[in-house]
Amino acid sequence: MAVYDKITDGYKKSRELPYTICVGTYTYFQILGDLSGQSVLDLACGEGRHTRAFRKKGANQVVGVDISEKMLDLAKQEETREPLGLEYMVQDVLTLGKIDEFDLVVAAFLLNYAKTREELLAMCRIIYTNLKVGGRFISIKDSFEFYPDKWEKYGIIKGFFEPLHDGTPISINFFGKDWNVSIENYYLSKSTYEWAFQQADFKSFCWYDPKVSPEGIEKFGEEFWQDAINYPEFVGIECVK
Numbered sequence: 001m002a003v004y005d006k007i008t009d010g011y012k013k014s015r016e017l018p019y020t021i022c023v024g025t026y027t028y029f030q031i032l033g034d035l036s037g038q039s040v041l042d043l044a045c046g047e048g049r050h051t052r053a054f055r056k057k058g059a060n061q062v063v064g065v066d067i068s069e070k071m072l073d074l075a076k077q078e079e080t081r082e083p084l085g086l087e088y089m090v091q092d093v094l095t096l097g098k099i100d101e102f103d104l105v106v107a108a109f110l111l112n113y114a115k116t117r118e119e120l121l122a123m124c125r126i127i128y129t130n131l132k133v134g135g136r137f138i139s140i141k142d143s144f145e146f147y148p149d150k151w152e153k154y155g156i157i158k159g160f161f162e163p164l165h166d167g168t169p170i171s172i173n174f175f176g177k178d179w180n181v182s183i184e185n186y187y188l189s190k191s192t193y194e195w196a197f198q199q200a201d202f203k204s205f206c207w208y209d210p211k212v213s214p215e216g217i218e219k220f221g222e223e224f225w226q227d228a229i230n231y232p233e234f235v236g237i238e239c240v241k
């Protein structure tokens with residue numbers, strides 16, 4: 001049974017935190033830009049929240065892949081409720097192989113599941129294989145620095161129990177008033193990531209900092225988001241094949 005099969009409800013709530021909506025999702029879609037007419041492969045698509053948004057923003061073909069059957073059940077339920085012509089596959093990204101050549105391969109919070117540099121490289125190679133020449137890989141993942149006391153007000157606590165080195169487990173707790181959910185990711189250094197992008201043969205790559213949506217600033221005020229900007233909790237990635 002995949003880890004997320006047991007935490008579907010809690011994880012879904014974490015995607016509704018103001019921080020997730022106003023910073024995480026907002027930044028992700030800023031990096032993605034115009035999706036009109038694009039074919040998109042959404043790796044680790046989870047309950048399909050982004051997958052559906054890609055189609056609604058004009059993508060002409062969208063395929064979602066996730067290792068968790070339960071997460072994909074939620075995605076498929078939404079597809080039944082409001083059909084958008086999305087395709088979902090229950091599959092470990094590491095054994096996906098080539099399914100097509102897409103304009104865009106995306107993966108929000110997948111790469112941080114790689115436990116070793118070899119696993120990260122294997123994911124990068126799968127991503128590369130599924131892209132057209134000139135196609136983009138866009139991702140967001142946990143940042144490489146930790147400022148736990150700065151993120152609690154956003155409903156996030158992160159910790160690790162051994163010195164940081166490639167493979168250190170990182171525990172992440174998302175919480176609200178009457179719920180909380182814990183997941184475990186793995187730390188790999190920024191230089192390991194850059195090594196993997198180069199080894200996978202990407203032509204270029206760049207990193208992005210979090211941004212806050214105008215709606216978020218209007219609703220909660222600039223002061224509330226200052227720590228999200230000064231102490232990034234995640235990073236954005238763009239690689240070009």
Ligand SMILES: C[S@@+](CC[C@H](N)C(=O)[O-])C[C@H]1O[C@@H](n2cnc3c(N)ncnc32)[C@H](O)[C@@H]1O
Nearest residue numbers: 004044045046066067068071092093108109113
């Ligand atoms: C943090 S969630 C992100 C879900 C979605 N992308 C989002 O941003 O809301 C991570 C997802 O990655 C999936 N996942 C983890 N390892 C995977 C793997 N090797 N292959 C496919 N999916 C994986 C989990 O099942 C889970 O749905």
